[in-house]
Amino acid sequence: MARINDHFLKLKAGYLFPEIGRRVSAYTEANSEKAAKLIRCGIGDVTEPLPQAVRDAMKAAVDAQGHRETFKGYGPEQGYAFLRETVAKEAYADLGITADEIFISDGSKCDTGNMLDIFGPGNKIAITDPVYPVYVDTNVMIGNTGEADENGAYEGLVYLPCNKENQFVPAIPEEKVDLIYLCYPNNPTGASATRAQLEAWVAYARKNKAIILYDAAYEAFVQDPEVPRSIFEIEGAHDCAVEFRSFSKNGGFTGIRCGYVVIPKGLVGYDAQGGEVSIHSLWSRRTSTKFNGASYPVQKGAEAIFSPEGKAQVAALIEHYMGNAKLLRQACKDLGLAVFGGVNAPYVWVECPEGIDSWGMFDKMLEEAQVVITPGSGFGAAGEGYFRISAFNSRENVEEVCRRLKALL
Ligand SMILES: *Cc1c(COP(=O)(O)O)cnc(C)c1O
Secondary structure: OOOOOHHHHHOOOOOHHHHHHHHHHHHHHHOHHHHOOOEEOOOOOOOOOOOHHHHHHHHHHHHHOOOOOOOOOOOOOOOOHHHHHHHHHHHOOOOOOOHHHEEEEOOHHHHHHHHHHHOOOOOOEEEEEOOOHHHHHHHHHHOOOOOEOOOOOEOOEEEEEOOOOOOOOOOOOOOOOOEEEEEOOOOOOOOOOOHHHHHHHHHHHHHOOOEEEEEOOOHHHOOOOOOOOOHHHOOOHHHOEEEEEEOOOOOOOOOOOOEEEEOOOOOEEEOOOOOEEEHHHHHHHHHHHHOOOOOHHHHHHHHHOOOHHHHHHHHHHHHHHHHHHHHHHHHHHHOOOOEEEOOOOOEEEEEOOOOOOHHHHHHHHHHHHOEEOEEHHHHOHHHOOEEEEEOOOOHHHHHHHHHHHHOOO
16 A cells, blocks of 8 residues: 655645636636736746857757767766856855855755755744745645644744735744745745845844755845845855755746755754754755756856856846836836835735735736736735736736736726
8 A cells, every 4th residue: 555645635735826827717718808918927937038148058068968079978966067166156256155065956946845855853944924835835745834724824834924014024033943934035025135134034043053044046136235145145144044046037047947055064953962964965965866967058058147148148137027027016106006026026016905805906907907916815824915916027018017007996
């Protein structure tokens, strides 16, 4: 009898995006003419083509695979030295991070989920609310939670509410936790964390021997020079943090797949006897056993992001998306709505008009404007009363969305 992992049965049946899909299909079936005008500002996927520098590097790498002399089979599980060294030099200059502290992967979604392999049961896990659902569901799968209540909150997790009062950066908890997921700039709220806020989290983590799992997938969207792009800009973070980064949102790699985890060599966790164990060596061991490395052409493409042409092309992409965010922010403000995010992140987080909840706003936008947004409540109970508009779109679509918003309320 093949027994399954019972923890999977606690998962809520992937509620958010399937439900959006269901409502959009139902609308499309009933209103085929209007539905032809549908504009999707829902899912956080990039829309603009892959930078030329990346495509050139990937093509050359594929051609190299066509000759015995330059053919490459399995690469190092932790990533090719050329990419690890480039990341250390270009993304972490002056932050005290070395190439061997960088682990190249096939993306941050896997990394944030896989990281739980090396942490034991019994950790108190703190997760922001609203949140990127991967952190919650992977903790459920591995058995770090009890059952969900009627609001979808899992027993055993410490939820850190993010709201307009705290500007969507959670207060330091009164209780002691062991692992803390933070994501700034944030998906879904578009908020960024200040240096002082991150300093407070680092101080808390060090005091409690906790580890911060810092998701910096959106660091490239930071416009304000005062806003930290990396947790390692904060003094002391090398003793208490892991950072996840991805080429998905800056380089348009959502379909190419490449990211990395940064784990300082001095970072430790604790064994059953309270002895210190290197997190870096556990992750390296895990990677060698369960992963055979990101593909060579993909790593070559990722390296090209840091070339002079690559940097200029990525800067143009960021400028494009942030220009969209600015237009969307203004359109929502013009409607008299309270608008957050969209300044250092490609997501605009908007308070629903009086008397309309998140799904009510979703339906209204779909039916009256043929625009698909994401209801805030889908990211956690504290997201109720908000909706998210993604700036990942063509300028033409964004301008049309803004026109339709004007006519909406
Ligand atoms: C898009 C995104 C990522 C990146 O995921 P990949 O697997 O690298 O594509 C990571 N974290 C958050 C919060 C994201 O929104």
